[in-house]
Amino acid sequence: MRWWTQLGGNNLFSSTSSVVACVSLMLLISSANASVVAGAVTNTAAASAAASATNSASKPPLASTLSPNLKIITDWCTPLVARLPKVSLNDCRNSKVMPTGAKSVNGFPILARDFAATSKTDTKPDSKRKQAIKILLIGGIHGDEKTASAIVFKWLDSMQKPAAQEFQWKVAPIVNPDGLLAAKSKRVNAHGVDLNRNFPTPNWEQDAPRYWANTTRSDPRRFPGKAPISEPESRWVFDTIEKFKPDVIISVHAPFGVLDFDGPVTPPIRFGRLMFNRVGVYPGSLGNYSGVHKDIPVVTIELPNATVMPPDAEVQRIWQDMLGWIKRNVPTQAKLAQR
Numbered sequence: 001m002r003w004w005t006q007l008g009g010n011n012l013f014s015s016t017s018s019v020v021a022c023v024s025l026m027l028l029i030s031s032a033n034a035s036v037v038a039g040a041v042t043n044t045a046a047a048s049a050a051a052s053a054t055n056s057a058s059k060p061p062l063a064s065t066l067s068p069n070l071k072i073i074t075d076w077c078t079p080l081v082a083r084l085p086k087v088s089l090n091d092c093r094n095s096k097v098m099p100t101g102a103k104s105v106n107g108f109p110i111l112a113r114d115f116a117a118t119s120k121t122d123t124k125p126d127s128k129r130k131q132a133i134k135i136l137l138i139g140g141i142h143g144d145e146k147t148a149s150a151i152v153f154k155w156l157d158s159m160q161k162p163a164a165q166e167f168q169w170k171v172a173p174i175v176n177p178d179g180l181l182a183a184k185s186k187r188v189n190a191h192g193v194d195l196n197r198n199f200p201t202p203n204w205e206q207d208a209p210r211y212w213a214n215t216t217r218s219d220p221r222r223f224p225g226k227a228p229i230s231e232p233e234s235r236w237v238f239d240t241i242e243k244f245k246p247d248v249i250i251s252v253h254a255p256f257g258v259l260d261f262d263g264p265v266t267p268p269i270r271f272g273r274l275m276f277n278r279v280g281v282y283p284g285s286l287g288n289y290s291g292v293h294k295d296i297p298v299v300t301i302e303l304p305n306a307t308v309m310p311p312d313a314e315v316q317r318i319w320q321d322m323l324g325w326i327k328r329n330v331p332t333q334a335k336l337a338q339r
């Protein structure tokens with residue numbers, strides 16, 4: 001039973017013989033997530049049980065040759081990397097993204113990885129950094145912006161370097177897996193909702209539908225949904241902001257080739273070749289919700305092409321410039337509270 005192949009299409013769980021095994025596997029994967037601390041799987045019992053559940057339903061050919069964790073990660077990664085430019089199966093496996101417990105409308109797990117801060121770079125005795133800057137990095141909230149997810153996988157590969165390790169991270173490369181995995185990748189989720197117009201900005205109920213009808217002329221690619229955070233994917237981002245309490249949010253998009261910024265600190269000037277240039281503030285957008293109304297800075301990185309990756313050197317320059325800007329400009333909430 002290749003359960004993931006059913007997740008991207010309309011016939012979710014269409015095979016009745018698969019239903020029990022699929023559901024039990026999903027539940028076990030969710031419970032396995034509870035054992036993930038700072039990216040390391042500390043208890044493999046649940047994952048092994050998940051693999052056993054798979055084996056008892058049928059015997060996929062790879063099950064005997066891959067460890068249970070690798071088998072599960074391979075099952076998520078295989079359909080995803082088939083859609084992403086310059087991301088190999090090994091890149092995805094090595095990222096060690098794990099299920100968050102949240103799933104898309106079609107039931108695909110929303111995958112993320114946590115990294116604890118490990119280096120103490122503050123050496124001045126008076127700095128007394130109580131906690132590292134917390135960064136929420138998300139890609140692919142629009143499913144057809146493939147480079148926006150691919151570049152996050154590339155950056156996940158840089159997380160073990162000292163420059164990244166002074167920060168605490170939560171990284172979700174693909175927030176809208178159903179959009180990416182649709183027969184033809186699409187911006188919206190499986191309900192046809194533009195997740196980046198579904199966040200609860202003030203007066204959403206009036207402003208978001210009115211903006212959609214009047215300004216976008218009811219563009220189906222920009223439908224904000226029937227209610228704020230009506231979608232499991234935007235709900236996950238919303239809940240993650242509440243629980244993780246990031247000091248800064250980086251959301252990667254394409255193809256406008258600029259940086260946009262919302263929030264209470266100094267905007268970035270440039271990351272790599274990308275220059276700061278306002279794209280706009282929309283009812284229900286993440287930048288509007290978080291940056292304007294919750295005072296959590298949001299950097300929107302708009303890569304120049306949705307399907308063709310920037311050169312590797314540019315991928316690294318954007319990364320380094322971003323870390324430098326965060327370090328210079330983003331205060332932790334503990335520091336803000338002291339002001």
Ligand SMILES: [Zn+2]
Pocket residue numbers: 142145253254
């Ligand atoms: Zn976008």
